[in-house]
Amino acid sequence: MKRKTATPDKGERLVAPLTERDHIQGPQNAPITLVEYADYECPYCGEADAIIKEIQERLGDQLCFAFRNFPLTTMHPHAEHAAEAAEAAGGQNRFWEMHDLLFENQDALDDEALLEYAAEAGLDISHWINDMEAGTYLARVQEDLKSGTRSGVDGTPAFFINGSRHEGGYDFDSLLAALAEPAKQAK
Numbered sequence: 001m002k003r004k005t006a007t008p009d010k011g012e013r014l015v016a017p018l019t020e021r022d023h024i025q026g027p028q029n030a031p032i033t034l035v036e037y038a039d040y041e042c043p044y045c046g047e048a049d050a051i052i053k054e055i056q057e058r059l060g061d062q063l064c065f066a067f068r069n070f071p072l073t074t075m076h077p078h079a080e081h082a083a084e085a086a087e088a089a090g091g092q093n094r095f096w097e098m099h100d101l102l103f104e105n106q107d108a109l110d111d112e113a114l115l116e117y118a119a120e121a122g123l124d125i126s127h128w129i130n131d132m133e134a135g136t137y138l139a140r141v142q143e144d145l146k147s148g149t150r151s152g153v154d155g156t157p158a159f160f161i162n163g164s165r166h167e168g169g170y171d172f173d174s175l176l177a178a179l180a181e182p183a184k185q186a187k
Helices: 043-062 079-090 095-104 111-120 125-134 137-149 172-186
Strands: 022-025 033-039 062-068 158-161
Touching: 022 095, 033 043, 033 172, 043 062, 043 172, 062 079, 062 137, 079 095, 079 111, 079 125, 079 137, 095 111, 111 125, 125 158, 158 172
Parallel strands: 033 062
Antiparallel strands: 022 062, 033 158
């Protein structure tokens, strides 16, 4: 689902600051922080994932990127379970490996496919299966969803740059331009 654009005067801010529980790439003290709320089954999030990787390559250590789950379960029946699968992989320090596999295979997120991705990510499969069957990481996924909702997220992908909601496009040029402003201020 393409995210709805909020009115610019809402002043939406990221309610939950980054903590050690977040999945982060890049230095936490970077001058630019980009937080994304996304759904693994959302095709727009899949497009955004590839763009974020390009931006990370371009900005290097100037960017701290954090990913948070925002499964849109009414539209995407596999999104929540895929998010749990990524979090269970994170429990084995393999979050980003599973994250990438999920976005690379958005059209196949049923339980059988998730198990294949877990193996491909190099996880301890029996431990991962136990976590999935027990719903060990469901609360974590729901925490992300609640923090997104409290921050004004109503669709995916949704971005926050240095704590402020990004209302513009998320194509490479638009997102890079929005990220350039905090970089200029940091210099």
